[in-house]
């Protein structure tokens with residue numbers, strides 16, 4: 001068994017992507033990856049209850065209690081470092097990270113985004129896609145850089161938009177696929193299946 005890949009998960013909301021990773025680790029479906037800690041920028045995030053139920057250490061860094069973005073990112077960097085994380089997963093995390101944080105974890109921060117980037121970056125990607133009238137949307141896992149949902153794409157999954165969809169039914173269908181895609185990428189990273197060639201990320205079968 002390879003050394004466990006120590007994963008810190010950053011959250012802001014309900015934490016269904018976190019729950020998916022916790023469940024996969026518990027059922028042996030995440031390779032050698034283990035969630036070693038959860039950090040939320042919102043004290044009331046439902047994800048914190050999920051971490052508690054799973055017995056995973058959780059830390060709240062309320063971004064509103066920091067003087068500026070750099071101070072928050074410095075505290076976040078210390079929090080992740082204290083967990084001894086090898087990989088940082090942004091799972092419904094709603095803050096843009098600066099080099100103050102990113103430079104300490106170069107190439108080891110990934111994000112799950114609910115659209116086929118580069119289409120529909122930013123907030124409410126599902127609603128943007130629905131309003132635009134696309135016939136196919138989906139989700140993307142990418143490495144995080146200092147831009148907005150702009151880092152090298154690791155993996156994507158397409159989700160059809162149905163004529164009888166509304167924004168909520170579409171959001172729910174994408175979310176199921178997000179859970180599957182994020183589990184697959186974390187497992188691939190734990191098993192050393194991914195390598196980068198410039199902006200391209202290649203997967204060894």
Ligand code: GRF
Nearest residue numbers: 013014015016017091092114
């Ligand atoms: C997900 O669609 C995620 O992509 C977006 O927020 C939604 C909720 O995520 N950023 P979670 O349930 O908190 O994991």
